[in-house]
Amino acid sequence: MVSLSPRRVVSAVRRRRATTEVVVPAPEQTPEQRRRERRRERRRRLRTMSLTELAEEFGTDKWGVHHYTPHYERHLEHLRRREFTLLEIGVGGYTRRKRSGASLKMWRWFFPRARIVGLDIEDKSFIDQGPIVTYQGDQTDPEVFHRIFAEQGVPMVVVDDGSHVPAHVRATFGIVFPLLPDGAIYCIEDTQTSYWPAWGGQLDPRARGTSMDMVKDLVDGLNHEELLVEGYEPTYTDTHVRAVHCYHNLVVIEKGDNREGTNKDTSSGHFHGSSPDPALAAASNPAASPEASLEETAEEAP
Numbered sequence: 458m459v460s461l462s463p464r465r466v467v468s469a470v471r472r473r474r475a476t477t478e479v480v481v482p483a484p485e486q487t488p489e490q491r492r493r494e495r496r497r498e499r500r501r502r503l504r505t506m507s508l509t510e511l512a513e514e515f516g517t518d519k520w521g522v523h524h525y526t527p528h529y530e531r532h533l534e535h536l537r538r539r540e541f542t543l544l545e546i547g548v549g550g551y552t553r554r555k556r557s558g559a560s561l562k563m564w565r566w567f568f569p570r571a572r573i574v575g576l577d578i579e580d581k582s583f584i585d586q587g588p589i590v591t592y593q594g595d596q597t598d599p600e601v602f603h604r605i606f607a608e609q610g611v612p613m614v615v616v617d618d619g620s621h622v623p624a625h626v627r628a629t630f631g632i633v634f635p636l637l638p639d640g641a642i643y644c645i646e647d648t649q650t651s652y653w654p655a656w657g658g659q660l661d662p663r664a665r666g667t668s669m670d671m672v673k674d675l676v677d678g679l680n681h682e683e684l685l686v687e688g689y690e691p692t693y694t695d696t697h698v699r700a701v702h703c704y705h706n707l708v709v710i711e712k713g714d715n716r717e718g719t720n721k722d723t724s725s726g727h728f729h730g731s732s733p734d735p736a737l738a739a740a741s742n743p744a745a746s747p748e749a750s751l752e753e754t755a756e757e758a759p
C-alpha cells in the first residue's frame with residue numbers, strides 16, 4: 458500500500474473535484490427581467506444625484522438656461538429626507554408631452570419622501586404617477602389653492618414658475634403665503650419679467666407694481682421694528698417674513714416670526730440708530746438740533 462502525505466491527499470482531492478465539477482451557466486434573463494434590472498439600476502443612480510444632475514437628467518431649465526439648482530440645494534437640503542408637500546406652479550412642457558413635468562420629476566428624486574404637486578393652467582394629468590400629482594387651474598384663483606391644500610396638505614415649499622406675469626406673481630404670493638406654516642420656503646423664479654413691459658413689467662427698475670417691487674417691500678419689512686414712522690402698523694409680511702434671499706432672477710423667501718424686538722430704546726426717547734453726527738441729526742430732525750435748542754433758550758431768556 459502506498460501511503461500519501463496529508464498535503465498530497467488534499468491536492469489529489471482538489472484535482473479530482475476540478476475534473477468532475479460541472480459549471481452551471483447562469484440562467485438567461487428574460488427581456489422583462491433585463492428591463493426591470495435596468496430600471497432598478499437607474500433608480501439607484503437617481504437617488505445619489507445632486508439637484509443639478511437631476512435637472513440635467515430630466516431636462517428642466519432650472520439648470521443650464523438658469524442657474525437655480527445650487528441655490529435650491531442650499532436652501533432645501535434640510536428637507537431632503539423629510540415627508541412634506543412641495544407645490545410647483547407651472548408644470549411646463551407646453552406641446553411637448555414627453556418633456557412635461559421635468560422639474561416635478563427632478564423634485565421627486567431629490568425629495569424621495571415628499572408629495573410633489575404641480576399646478577398648471579393646462580391639463581397635465583398624464584404625468585401623474587407615484588408621488589407626483591397635478592392640478593389644472595389658474596395661479597390667481599384662491600379656490601384652487603384651498604382645494605390643493607385640503608387634498609395634499611399645506612406645502613412646506615412653494616415654487617412659482619408659472620406665468621411670470623408680475624400681477625399674477627404678486628396675486629399668488631398674496632393668496633398662498635399667509636396659508637403656509639412657519640419654516641416654509643416660498644420661491645419665485647424668473648423675476649427678470651419685472652423689467653420687461655411685454656411681460657407686464659416696467660422699464661423703470663424702481664417702478665411700483667412689479668414682482669421685484671413686492672420683494673423690495675419684503676426686504677424693508679425685515680426691519681419694520683426699526684422704522685421711526687409715527688403710527689406705523691406692521692403688515693402681515695412684516696411680521697411673518699424672516700429672510701429674503703435674492704439671486705439672479707430667483708428669490709427665496711423664508712417664512713417665520715419676524716418679531717425679535719426693536720433695537721431702538723423708545724422709553725428714553727434715545728434711538729441707538731440716531732446719528733452721532735450733530736449735523737446729520739439736525740438735517741433729519743431740525744427741531745432737535747443743538748442750534749435750535751440754543752435758539753429756544755435765547756428766546757426764553759428774560
Ligand SMILES: C[S@@+](CC[C@H](N)C(=O)[O-])C[C@H]1O[C@@H](n2cnc3c(N)ncnc32)[C@H](O)[C@@H]1O
Pocket residue numbers: 516517518519545546547548549550551558559560561576577578579594595596597618619620625
Ligand atoms: C416655464 S413653464 C414651467 C417649467 C417647469 N416648472 C420646469 O422647470 O420644467 C411655465 C408653465 O406655467 C403654466 N402657466 C402659465 N400661466 C399660468 C397660470 N396663470 N396659472 C397656472 N399655470 C400657468 C404654463 O402652462 C407652463 O406650463
